[in-house]
Amino acid sequence: MSVAVRLPTVLRPHAGGQAVLDVEGSTIGEVIASMVATYPGLSGQVISDDGELNKFVNIYVNDDDVRYLDKLETAVADGDEISILPAVAGGAV
Amino acid sequence: MARYSSVLDLIGGTPMVDASALSPNPNVKIWVKLEGRNPAGSVKDRVALGLVEAAEADGILIPGKPGQVLIEPSSGNTGIALAMVCRMKGYHLKVVLPTNVSIERRQLLEVFGAEIIESPGSEGSNGAVRLARQLAAEHPEWTFLYQYANPANPNAHYTQTGPEIWADCPEITHFVAGLGTSGTLLGVGRYLKEQNPDIKVWAIEPPTGEMVDGLRNLDDGYIPPIFADLGGAEILDRKTVVRPKESIEWTRKMTELGLFVGISSGAIMAGAIKCAKTIPEGESATIVTIACDDGWKYLSTGAWTDDIDTVVERAKKVIYF
Numbered sequence: 001m002s003v004a005v006r007l008p009t010v011l012r013p014h015a016g017g018q019a020v021l022d023v024e025g026s027t028i029g030e031v032i033a034s035m036v037a038t039y040p041g042l043s044g045q046v047i048s049d050d051g052e053l054n055k056f057v058n059i060y061v062n063d064d065d066v067r068y069l070d071k072l073e074t075a076v077a078d079g080d081e082i083s084i085l086p087a088v089a090g091g092a093v
Numbered sequence: 094m095a096r097y098s099s100v101l102d103l104i105g106g107t108p109m110v111d112a113s114a115l116s117p118n119p120n121v122k123i124w125v126k127l128e129g130r131n132p133a134g135s136v137k138d139r140v141a142l143g144l145v146e147a148a149e150a151d152g153i154l155i156p157g158k159p160g161q162v163l164i165e166p167s168s169g170n171t172g173i174a175l176a177m178v179c180r181m182k183g184y185h186l187k188v189v190l191p192t193n194v195s196i197e198r199r200q201l202l203e204v205f206g207a208e209i210i211e212s213p214g215s216e217g218s219n220g221a222v223r224l225a226r227q228l229a230a231e232h233p234e235w236t237f238l239y240q241y242a243n244p245a246n247p248n249a250h251y252t253q254t255g256p257e258i259w260a261d262c263p264e265i266t267h268f269v270a271g272l273g274t275s276g277t278l279l280g281v282g283r284y285l286k287e288q289n290p291d292i293k294v295w296a297i298e299p300p301t302g303e304m305v306d307g308l309r310n311l312d313d314g315y316i317p318p319i320f321a322d323l324g325g326a327e328i329l330d331r332k333t334v335v336r337p338k339e340s341i342e343w344t345r346k347m348t349e350l351g352l353f354v355g356i357s358s359g360a361i362m363a364g365a366i367k368c369a370k371t372i373p374e375g376e377s378a379t380i381v382t383i384a385c386d387d388g389w390k391y392l393s394t395g396a397w398t399d400d401i402d403t404v405v406e407r408a409k410k411v412i413y414f
Contacts, residue, residue: 056314058332065332083334087314088301089218089241 001026005035005082014041023082028059029072031082046084056087101181103132104142105253109261109381112350115362120377121369124262125347125362126254129354129387133177134170134201136254136385140276141174143249144238145182153236156182162235164189164228166212166221168412169198170386171240171274176205187235189225191217193411197390217301217412218273219315241274242318250280258381259288266378269365271357271385272296272332273414275320282328296332297364299340299357299414333367335360337408341396344388348397356391356413358384 005021012019016039023038025031036043048054059066060083066074076082097103107130113122128136148154154161164187165175172188179186186207190199193214202209210228212220222241229237240246258265258281268285270277275296282294319325343366344359352358365382372378388397394411395404 055316060334063334063336065334067326068329068331083300085300085334087316089222089315089317 001076001078003031003076003078003080003082005031005084007084008086010086011042011045011084014045015039026076027072028061028066028074028076028082031076032059032072058085058087059083060085099181100132101142101178104138105131106257107131109258110350110352112347112352112362112382114350115346115366116369117366118369118372120375121372122377122379123362123365123369124265124379124381125352125354125358125384126258126381127352127354127384129384131174133174133205134386134390135174135355136277136383137170137174138177139249139253140171140240140246140274141178143245144240144243145175145178145184147243147245147248148236148238154184159183161185162187162232164210164225164232164235164237165240166190166218166225167240168218168221168414169194169201169390172207173198173201173205175238176202176207179207180205184236187228189221189228191221191412193217195391195411195413196393201390214410214412222315240276242322244319244323246274246276247280247283247319247323250277251284252280254383255281255284259285262379262381263288264379265289265292265381267293267295267365267368267380269295269297269361269368269380269382271361271383271414272298275317275325277383279319279323279325279328283323286328293330294328295364295368296329297335297361298332299360300334300336301414331368333364335363335367337413338401338405339363340413341401341404341408344396347384352384353388354384355386355388356394356396356408358382358386360414361385 005023023031024034107127109124109126112125116123131138162185166189176186188207189210189212191212191214212224278296285292340356340360343363344356361382365380
């Protein structure tokens with residue numbers, strides 16, 4: 001299962017400067033594990049020491065935040081687009 | 094009633110309009126609550142008045158006492174609403190405003206006499222929050238209402254917006270609103286779930302984390318303290334990103350129903366459409382969404398009139414949410 005993972009500017013230096021990675025995995029957890037295996041510098045950035053998502057990181061599958069789906073167990077399918085975005089202050093509407 | 098003693102009495106009690114003609118599913122109704130009807134033009138009028146009245150009740154602000162100064166970070170609407178309230182109550186307001194907001198937002202702050210302190214556009218709202226916190230720490234004599242951390246923000250929605258929606262539309266099954274400070278979602282979401290725990294709450298956000306390029310590392314990230322303190326993760330059922338192109342397409346489409354609303358309202362409508370598409374065949378649903386403000390403040394962006402790809406590129410550079 002191959003999915004495209006879009007990285008935010010702030011994480012690109014940890015992935016050889018790439019903006020989009022092609023990664024294997026059938027859940028978000030597996031996708032992150034295979035990303036980290038290739039680019040160990042991403043490790044502490046995306047996942048915290050206790051194995052949870054870093055609180056300042058949001059991961060989206062086709063624009064849906066995985067925290068409100070099945071978190072790291074969220075299934076991904078071929079062709080899905082994964083985005084990793086930093087949590088930032090929303091524009092006070 | 095059509096006679097009021099103060100403009101402040103015009104805040105709230107906004108109407109809801111049936112926008113089901115835009116629904117992709119005939120069994121899914123969509124209602125839009127028009128917050129642009131508030132006197133300073135947005136949903137933030139409720140919050141601004143709530144923040145100031147709470148500070149007055151706590152003795153932090155003293156009505157009538159000269160020389161009182163407030164500071165607040167805002168990308169626009171909160172600042173504009175606070176500026177109106179402060180002008181009427183005689184407080185001096187300093188707004189920390191990112192440089193990349195629409196010109197009308199800036200002008201409206203000036204209309205109501207607010208002083209603008211600029212923060213770097215590349216840092217988005219994060220930069221405005223950071224600078225306001227720094228200035229507030231340096232000037233303890235100023236009042237820092239801090240909408241991102243002040244429970245009076247969601248409380249305005251818990252006591253007003255939520256009950257209004259429930260009174261006008263008790264058949265509601267889904268509430269879809271924008272995620273900025275998280276005040277609307279927390280206040281309305283909590284109120285509605287207390288009335289009917291089956292109501293689903295959807296948060297819509299722009300891909301802000303992509304557009305803000307001034308972030309140095311992830312620990313510069315930001316989660317509004319009220320979101321963490323008031324159990325935001327338990328109130329939301331779904332959080333989804335709507336991109337600038339879809340936001341503008343839906344902002345334009347809403348004019349078919351005579352709805353001339355701001356770009357974030359288009360984004361939220363796009364989210365409501367996405368929500369409607371998740372309703373299984375044979376089931377019915379009633380979605381209530383918020384139109385945060387009207388379109389006037391965004392005319393200079395060309396959102397309705399210029400080539401859509403040009404507008405989308407522009408939208409990526411300004412804070413429209």
